[in-house]
Amino acid sequence: MSKTAVTRITHSCHLIEIGGRTFLTDPWFSTRPGYYQGEPIAVAIPDLPKLDGVLISHEHYDHCDLDAFAAYRDRSVPLFVAETVVSTARRHGFTNVTALAPWEQAEVGGVSITAAPGKHGVYEVTFVLRAGSDAVYFAGDTMLIPELADIPKRLGHISLALLPTNGLHIRPANNMQVVMNADEAAELTAILKPELAIPHHYTFTKGFLGDRLITHSDKNPLHFQDASRTLAPETSVRIVEPGIRIEL
Amino acid sequence: MSTTKTYSVAVDGAGPAEVSVAEYGAGQPFLLLHGGAGPQSVAGFAEKFAATHQVRVLVPTHPGFGGTARPESVGTIPALAALYQGLLDQLDLADVTVIGNSLGGWIAAEIALLESARVSGIVLIDAVGIEVPGHPVADFFTLTMDEVFARSFHDPDQFRIDPATLPPAAQAIAAGNRAAIATYAGSGMTDPALVGRLGTLEIPTLVLWGESDGMVDVDYGRAYAAAIPMAQFQLLPDTGHSPQLETPDQVITAIWDSANTDFSAFTR
Ligand SMILES: [Zn+2]
Numbered sequence: 001m002s003k004t005a006v007t008r009i010t011h012s013c014h015l016i017e018i019g020g021r022t023f024l025t026d027p028w029f030s031t032r033p034g035y036y037q038g039e040p041i042a043v044a045i046p047d048l049p050k051l052d053g054v055l056i057s058h059e060h061y062d063h064c065d066l067d068a069f070a071a072y073r074d075r076s077v078p079l080f081v082a083e084t085v086v087s088t089a090r091r092h093g094f095t096n097v098t099a100l101a102p103w104e105q106a107e108v109g110g111v112s113i114t115a116a117p118g119k120h121g122v123y124e125v126t127f128v129l130r131a132g133s134d135a136v137y138f139a140g141d142t143m144l145i146p147e148l149a150d151i152p153k154r155l156g157h158i159s160l161a162l163l164p165t166n167g168l169h170i171r172p173a174n175n176m177q178v179v180m181n182a183d184e185a186a187e188l189t190a191i192l193k194p195e196l197a198i199p200h201h202y203t204f205t206k207g208f209l210g211d212r213l214i215t216h217s218d219k220n221p222l223h224f225q226d227a228s229r230t231l232a233p234e235t236s237v238r239i240v241e242p243g244i245r246i247e248l
Numbered sequence: 249m250s251t252t253k254t255y256s257v258a259v260d261g262a263g264p265a266e267v268s269v270a271e272y273g274a275g276q277p278f279l280l281l282h283g284g285a286g287p288q289s290v291a292g293f294a295e296k297f298a299a300t301h302q303v304r305v306l307v308p309t310h311p312g313f314g315g316t317a318r319p320e321s322v323g324t325i326p327a328l329a330a331l332y333q334g335l336l337d338q339l340d341l342a343d344v345t346v347i348g349n350s351l352g353g354w355i356a357a358e359i360a361l362l363e364s365a366r367v368s369g370i371v372l373i374d375a376v377g378i379e380v381p382g383h384p385v386a387d388f389f390t391l392t393m394d395e396v397f398a399r400s401f402h403d404p405d406q407f408r409i410d411p412a413t414l415p416p417a418a419q420a421i422a423a424g425n426r427a428a429i430a431t432y433a434g435s436g437m438t439d440p441a442l443v444g445r446l447g448t449l450e451i452p453t454l455v456l457w458g459e460s461d462g463m464v465d466v467d468y469g470r471a472y473a474a475a476i477p478m479a480q481f482q483l484l485p486d487t488g489h490s491p492q493l494e495t496p497d498q499v500i501t502a503i504w505d506s507a508n509t510d511f512s513a514f515t516r
Contacts, residue, residue, distance in 0.1 A: 030365075031365040032450075033363055033367055033368060033450065034452050035365075036343065206452060207343045207345070207369055208343055208369060209371070209452040209503075209506070210369055210452035211507070213452045213453075213454060213480050214452050214478060216507070
């Protein structure tokens with residue numbers, strides 16, 4: 001049987017291999033004023049492998065860069081998305097777009113795709129991919145909410161968790177927090193009890209001025225690793241550079 | 249310490265334009281754009297900024313200012329913006345903050361409208377360019393130099409010079425600067441369409457305004473900030489139309505430590 005593996009492309013954009021299929025999460029392949037990955041984009045769109053599905057958690061540009069991803073060679077690739085992404089995706093020429101609400105499920109070539117809840121500045125869903133005994137949880141850039149504790153109860157054991165850790169705050173919105181922080185990600189790790197957890201969404205920067213005026217975030221993924229050692233000692237945490245493929 | 253280089257920058261639909269750029273320090277990049285008072289009105293600030301922080305400050309002389317030649321192809325504020333965008337491309341710079349004072353602030357706003365990912369933020373210091381009903385930009389061309397000094401500074405006496413006592417070379421440069429202002433900005437110093445166009449910007453923006461600015465008043469500054477989504481406005485005390493010249497330390501602090509500023513203190 002083929003191995004379950006993940007390759008971080010950049011930020012929240014990953015390639016997930018599971019059940020012999022390949023999925024892309026939250027495509028982001030370009031930059032704009034005030035939106036920078038803070039790390040390389042390890043795979044360019046022409047170099048993407050054949051995708052069996054694409055998961056999109058919400059419509060923010062750094063998670064749903066369809067202006068760029070529309071250049072992917074096959075726009076009939078199945079997209080599984082938050083319902084707020086459907087019309088944009090169709091407008092970009094994607095023909096096979098499925099909205100998944102929390103706990104709704106779809107299937108591609110023997111891999112089940114289940115949406116899970118999320119909470120962010122806008123409507124967001126997260127995703128569990130399962131093939132046999134392996135399951136990958138992709139948390140987009142959600143906050144930690146109590147509903148996430150239902151994931152193992154409803155969907156069974158998670159083997160690999162991809163969790164955001166920068167605790168992004170929006171300064172002009174009363175410094176509102178919109179993404180879970182390192183401690184909260186470690187708390188979620190303790191709930192999900194995966195064998196492996198990999199942080200993402202931590203090098204993001206709005207640039208010199210934007211990091212001062214608009215956002216506030218923790219750019220050090222070691223904080224998550226440290227917190228997990230205490231809260232979830234059974235889980236191995238790996239900090240992964242873009243472009244490195246990690247097998248479960 | 250600075251080094252000055254002349255770059256030949258490709259301009260759309262015309263031959264390359266030459267632009268002289270003084271460069272200070274190394275590190276986080278800033279493009280610092282002077283106003284009608286010319287490059288020497290920002291040089292001291294650039295030097296101080298580079299001496300106190302890990303920054304690389306690029307200070308171009310707008311063609312036609314400071315005794316430089318102005319090519320026919322560069323005669324408007326948007327053309328200057330395109331020229332500097334070309335310069336940033338040529339230097340392959342990323343995460344650039346563009347700072348502009350007065351006319352330079354207008355250029356910075358036009359650069360932001362080009363939406364290059366190289367430019368991550370803009371700082372407008374007593375900028376001109378928009379039209380605000382009831383708050384006209386003072387007409388530089390009908391004021392005496394004495395009036396210009398009185399309106400430009402909180403404490404004009406330490407900056408006042410008598411142009412008639414300048415050596416002929418300096419008088420020629422001053423005349424060239426005046427002609428360049430007229431070419432780029434006209435006498436109104438505004439583009440009536442600019443304020444509407446700014447509403448599309450998504451770039452982090454800091455608007456700094458000298459409380460004693462008599463060339464462009466504080467309400468004009470607030471209107472500038474209000475025209476740009478998410479822009480933050482900060483009033484600077486005891487300083488006029490060129491805070492980077494009159495009170496450079498507080499401008500450096502306002503930019504570098506802007507994460508600690510309580511902007512709600514300046515909403516009215
Ligand atoms: Zn988001």
